[in-house]
Amino acid sequence: MIPYLGRTAPGSPKVAELFAGVGGFRVALERSGWDVVWSNQWEPSTKAQHATDCYVAHFGSAGHICEDLHVVMNEAEEGRRRLPDVDLVVGGFPCQDYSVARTLNQALGLQGKKGVLWWEIHRLLTMKRPPCLFLENVDRLLKSPATQRGRDFAVMLATLDNLGYEVEWRVVNAADYGFPQKRRRVFLVGRLAAESHRDPGEVLYRGVLARALPVEPGPTFSASWDSFPLYGGPADITERFGATQGGSPFRSAGYMAQRRVWTLDVTPAYDGPRQTLGDILEPAESVPERFFVSEAQLRIWEYLKGAKREQRTHRESGTPYFYSEGPIPFPDRIDGPARTVLTGEGGASASRFKHLIQTGGGRHRRLTPRELERLNGFDDDWTDTGMPEGRRAFMMGNALVVGLVERVGAELIKELRPAQEPVAIPIEVAETVAS
Secondary structure, eight states: OOOOOOOOOTTOOEEEEESOTTSHHHHHHHHTTOEEEEEEOOOTTOSSOHHHHHHHHHHOSTTEEOSOHHHHHHHHHTTSSOOOOOSEEEEOOOOTTTOTTSOGGGOOGGGSTTGGGHHHHHHHHHHHOOSEEEEEEEGGGGGOSTTSTTHHHHHHHHHHHHTTEEEEEEEEEGGGGTOSBOOEEEEEEEEEOOSSOOOHHHHHHHSHHHHHSOBOOOOOSGGGSEEEEOOSOHHHHHHHTTSSOSSOSOOSEEEEETTEEEEEOOOBOOOSOOOOGGGGOOOGGGSOGGGEEOHHHHHHHHHHHSOEEEEEEOTTTOOEEEEEEOOOOSSOOSSSOBOOOOGGGOSSSOOSSSOOEEOTTSOEEOOOHHHHHHHHTOOTTTTTTTOOHHHHHHHHHHOOOHHHHHHHHHHHHHHHOTTSOOOOOOHHHHHHHHO
């Protein structure tokens, strides 16, 4: 493991990082001029805290809290714990309750066990009133839950408005901006608002997210977007929003200010270099034998990844039904971006969703932890801090694409301090942001 070297200049604006994982937000933001001074990471379902161990191995333990965030916030509200003042709160808050990997009747949203962690973010914003916030989640958030499409996002926007924030959001596929993975996420950037909202066309086409991740120019007249108000408090929105409409009103880009939403679909505009899965692969001769798949196992992989229409019987009712699913690429192509890395990518067992590539010699193999790290933009062996290989893969399934966040961070720092000279960033980092 190569030791991480922080790149934060003195006097940089300060960040609190929630749900820190293995530190993707921190790496990206420190490269773009921010200083992460406080962080929290806690996984309640396991005694071993592998993510925190990895985080501390790279950044040290100063300012890092490995405790239940609900307990931390209780103590802060009661005056028994001090939280630092910061300029920005960030977090890729747990997405299990929104993830497309879960079936619709499992998508519990803000009422789910981990979805309620949104309210811990809300408590921190209420206490510290940072000028900016930057959150990341799966794009399913915009249409959660299944029974009231868009309700959860509407609650989040309304509560942020109650705290005085205006918000812009974008659904972004990392591959659209040259990264080697098709990873769709929603980015949400908020700032404490002025008394009147900004021109929505200016925000949608030239705001923080549009500058960091450019889109094709579009008409700025009001007919080009949907607009609607958010009436009532969180309880009213929870009861009424999306109850009668078929789909979510939130499109791939949007802006909310003073309880008014403007939203539309945008087209990415990028003509720079593009990485492929093949670009990040290790030489076959360097890959341990345990990652290769035998001919006998290969038939199982091929079946799981193939199209199916099979008659099955419902276990509870005994009713027969046909189960259908389309094909997954077999083997995965390496001349384009990889499919989304999921938390179940590790382990030797055959899987429909794990990547399987064919080497130049004709053999098939799984991806290594190092390759999974590269797909998200981490340094090689970032997670090689004592955790099992399966957990290393799990961490990358939960991680973000560092380069995307770095670009947003570089624009967001300009938004925070527009009248000041930008923080000096080393040449090699500046080139990464520019690319």
